[in-house]
Amino acid sequence: MSTSYLVRNARVLGGAPTDLLLRDGVVAAVGSDLAADGAEVVDADGLVALPGLVDLHTHLREPGREDAETVETGTRAAAMGGFTAVHAMANTDPVADTAGVVEQVWRLGREAGHCDVFPVGAVTVGLLGERLAELGAMADSAARVRVFSDDGKCVSDAVLMRRALEYVKAFDGVVAQHAQDPRLTEEAQMNEGELSGRLGLRGWPAVAEEAIIARDCLLAAHVESRLHVCHVSTAGSVEIVRWAKSKGWNVTAEVCPHHLLLTDALAATYDPIYKVNPPLRAAADVEALRTGLADGTIDAVATDHAPHPHEDKDCEWQAAAFGMLGLETALSIVQETMVDTGLVDWAGVAQRMSYRPAQIGRLADHGRPVAQGEPANVVLYDPAVSRVIDATETASLSRNTPYAGRTLPGQVVATFLRGRPTVLDGKLT
Amino acid sequence: MKRHLLSAADLTRSDAELILETAEELRSLADRPIKKLPALRGRTIVNLFFEDSTRTRISFEAAAKRLSADVINFSAKGSSVSKGESLKDTALTLEAMGADAVVIRHWASGAPHLLANSGWVRSSVVNAGDGTHEHPTQALLDAFTLKRHLGSLDGRRVVIVGDVLHSRVARSNSLLLQTLGAEVTLVAPPTLLPVGVDGWGVERSYDIDSVLPKADAVMMLRVQRERMNLKGGGFFPSAREYSRRYGMDARRMSVLQDHTVVMHPGPMIRGMEISADVADSDRSVIVEQVTNGVAVRMAVLYLLLSGNESELGRTTSAATDATSAEAAAGGDA
Numbered sequence: 001m002s003t004s005y006l007v008r009n010a011r012v013l014g015g016a017p018t019d020l021l022l023r024d025g026v027v028a029a030v031g032s033d034l035a036a037d038g039a040e041v042v043d044a045d046g047l048v049a050l051p052g053l054v055d056l057h058t059h060l061r062e063p064g065r066e067d068a069e070t071v072e073t074g075t076r077a078a079a080m081g082g083f084t085a086v087h088a089m090a091n092t093d094p095v096a097d098t099a100g101v102v103e104q105v106w107r108l109g110r111e112a113g114h115c116d117v118f119p120v121g122a123v124t125v126g127l128l129g130e131r132l133a134e135l136g137a138m139a140d141s142a143a144r145v146r147v148f149s150d151d152g153k154c155v156s157d158a159v160l161m162r163r164a165l166e167y168v169k170a171f172d173g174v175v176a177q178h179a180q181d182p183r184l185t186e187e188a189q190m191n192e193g194e195l196s197g198r199l200g201l202r203g204w205p206a207v208a209e210e211a212i213i214a215r216d217c218l219l220a221a222h223v224e225s226r227l228h229v230c231h232v233s234t235a236g237s238v239e240i241v242r243w244a245k246s247k248g249w250n251v252t253a254e255v256c257p258h259h260l261l262l263t264d265a266l267a268a269t270y271d272p273i274y275k276v277n278p279p280l281r282a283a284a285d286v287e288a289l290r291t292g293l294a295d296g297t298i299d300a301v302a303t304d305h306a307p308h309p310h311e312d313k314d315c316e317w318q319a320a321a322f323g324m325l326g327l328e329t330a331l332s333i334v335q336e337t338m339v340d341t342g343l344v345d346w347a348g349v350a351q352r353m354s355y356r357p358a359q360i361g362r363l364a365d366h367g368r369p370v371a372q373g374e375p376a377n378v379v380l381y382d383p384a385v386s387r388v389i390d391a392t393e394t395a396s397l398s399r400n401t402p403y404a405g406r407t408l409p410g411q412v413v414a415t416f417l418r419g420r421p422t423v424l425d426g427k428l429t
Numbered sequence: 430m431k432r433h434l435l436s437a438a439d440l441t442r443s444d445a446e447l448i449l450e451t452a453e454e455l456r457s458l459a460d461r462p463i464k465k466l467p468a469l470r471g472r473t474i475v476n477l478f479f480e481d482s483t484r485t486r487i488s489f490e491a492a493a494k495r496l497s498a499d500v501i502n503f504s505a506k507g508s509s510v511s512k513g514e515s516l517k518d519t520a521l522t523l524e525a526m527g528a529d530a531v532v533i534r535h536w537a538s539g540a541p542h543l544l545a546n547s548g549w550v551r552s553s554v555v556n557a558g559d560g561t562h563e564h565p566t567q568a569l570l571d572a573f574t575l576k577r578h579l580g581s582l583d584g585r586r587v588v589i590v591g592d593v594l595h596s597r598v599a600r601s602n603s604l605l606l607q608t609l610g611a612e613v614t615l616v617a618p619p620t621l622l623p624v625g626v627d628g629w630g631v632e633r634s635y636d637i638d639s640v641l642p643k644a645d646a647v648m649m650l651r652v653q654r655e656r657m658n659l660k661g662g663g664f665f666p667s668a669r670e671y672s673r674r675y676g677m678d679a680r681r682m683s684v685l686q687d688h689t690v691v692m693h694p695g696p697m698i699r700g701m702e703i704s705a706d707v708a709d710s711d712r713s714v715i716v717e718q719v720t721n722g723v724a725v726r727m728a729v730l731y732l733l734l735s736g737n738e739s740e741l742g743r744t745t746s747a748a749t750d751a752t753s754a755e756a757a758a759g760g761d762a
Contacts, residue, residue, distance in 0.1 A: 194625025200538035200562030200597060203624055270539030315515055316537035
């Protein structure tokens with residue numbers, strides 16, 4: 001296999017067509033009519049070149065739930081979606097709350113080789129919300145953990161959250177909070193509103209998310225630490241983050257693709273493919289999330305890719321698992337909701353799906369511009385095509401995509417990880 | 430009419446009236462010595478109960494048997510999410526047995542919807558109560574009972590009192606009674622009214638005493654204490670306070686209009702939401718609701734499984750002969 005690639009006529013960040021020479025893991029040259037010089041030529045006519053995407057929020061399920069996803073299959077899905085780096089959430093079994101587990105996940109990612117895997121460490125032992133996990137040991141491990149989260153569970157105890165925020169300052173870590181007041185959401189099934197009342201599904205009030213975000217912003221300000229808010233889903237959450245940023249506090253936030261597109265009206269189907277945590281919200285929330293992502297209040301798009309085996313979704317809504325796939329469709333959803341609507345351009349997409357998430361995760365070699373001398377982590381994306389999503393064709397081991405049967409714009413044509421294609425011609429290499 | 434009865438919202442006014450008229454014809458059977466029609470002979474109806482409910486199950490069973498259907502009772506108990514056979518596998522089993530209709534009671538809201546739309550079964554699905562969602566045949570029997578006492582429901586005021594939040598009966602009645610032209614007022618402490626209830630098209634009140642004088646019917650809901658055991662999540666301070674503020678007792682009964690009836694879907698907790706004086710009074714139609722339940726469920730099963738009312742006219746008149754013959758031949762009654 002060739003070790004260097006000449007990408008012809010790619011539109012970097014949607015700009016004028018140019019050639020890119022990828023050699024020895026870096027972008028060796030950028031310009032028009034570059035000589036192939038032994039490199040394999042990739043025709044990128046009409047394609048947009050973006051920096052390799054970085055996901056702050058991925059569930060790879062390994063170790064423990066290899067029936068849903070493995071590091072191998074999850075990173076294949078990531079590559080197919082244009083990602084060159086993913087942060088693997090800690091809610092595995094065993095929980096990623098020790099240096100041993102995070103190093104195992106990190107090593108599995110290196111062996112798979114489809115994209116870089118950066119494990120997220122649990123904030124508390126066993127995600128139990130009782131005492132801090134060995135955050136320092138995880139930070140010092142080979143996995144060099146910088147993002148800590150009990151995702152799936154909220155660090156609801158205010159003192160514990162304060163301690164976590166303080167402690168991670170020693171190694172420039174960040175606490176990524178899954179903001180969900182547990183008492184306000186006991187047995188909650190869907191967004192609380194008129195529809196939850198009609199459907200007889202227990203409501204999940206916006207305040208359960210917003211109250212925790214407000215508290216955590218105040219805590220982060222008080223101890224002068226860094227807070228990242230996972231998957232904001234309500235208009236009120238956007239307002240609170242906007243307020244915290246206006247104070248100059250070190251708060252960042254992410255939004256999931258599905259919250260940019262889908263609404264709680266889908267719950268009326270009682271099809272648990274639409275059951276997710278946080279739940280799909282109202283149309284006004286979707287609108288506020290798009291606005292917040294466009295104006296920079298929300299820093300990043302993160303997938304919350306959450307694979308589940310078929311049987312966990314082929315059942316009663318109440319009995320079903322929370323979560324939906326996201327890696328392979330994220331860029332298309334962002335195109336549909338943010339680019340095609342004129343809210344952001346491709347440079348804006350690079351900012352929100354690569355540069356900012358890499359900065360938040362403190363990744364040095366990801367989220368870099370597509371420019372000479374930079375790491376050759378590059379996606380080639382065709383925004384002009386459209387595709388019908390087929391759940392049986394996912395690279396992920398699971399099939400729980402909420403977009404099955406939908407037509408989405410765009411297609412990842414190639415993904416390069418340090419100059420090596422993980423996806424070429426729209427297929428895994 | 431649609432092929433399934435999942436929600437009271439599935440019924441147009443003419444659908445609902447057809448069911449109630451059919452039930453009226455069928456109810457006359459209850460007064461005959463032989464209470465059986467051959468209308469659904471050879472058809473199989475499965476009562477699929479994932480939640481205990483003796484009264485609803487036997488009501489459906491009696492309805493199906495009076496139409497000469499074969500009845501299979503399938504009790505898949507265990508309200509825990511984690512244990513037991515999945516709904517899908519249960520459904521596939523029933524399909525393999527050739528059920529023509531599945532009457533389902535389930536602890537999960539939407540389970541009948543899932544069963545009807547999943548492609549697992551081809552049979553008609555009747556919702557016999559799902560979670561805190563709906564119980565459409567209860568609403569039909571309530572409407573039927575009301576019509577017998579009040580005539581047309583157009584402009585009639587029906588007051589529903591109690592745990593609306595957790596009540597599938599309140600949801601189905603709110604929908605159906607409005608379809609039939611009645612005005613519905615929901616009365617409950619604010620903690621027991623769902624968020625968004627103002628979008629249901631009903632009136633709501635926190636004060637029972639202000640709405641009783643104008644009511645044509647008062648429907649008391651059971652206060653489902655078993656659904657209120659979330660720690661620290663008490664919906665009201667005490668049973669006594671609830672009873673004082675929202676219970677139907679002799680004093681409150683005395684302000685009702687002469688024709689006003691008092692209903693309860695059962696099982697009732699005497700002394701909690703309804704006092705014994707009221708439950709046993711002349712205004713109470715609670716026992717009649719049970720009788721009417723069988724007729725209404727017969728009508729629903731009949732219309733879903735065998736089509737139109739003109740056919741029913743023939744079978745009703747032929748009933749005595751046919752069922753006598755079947756009884757003589759050792760039918761399954």
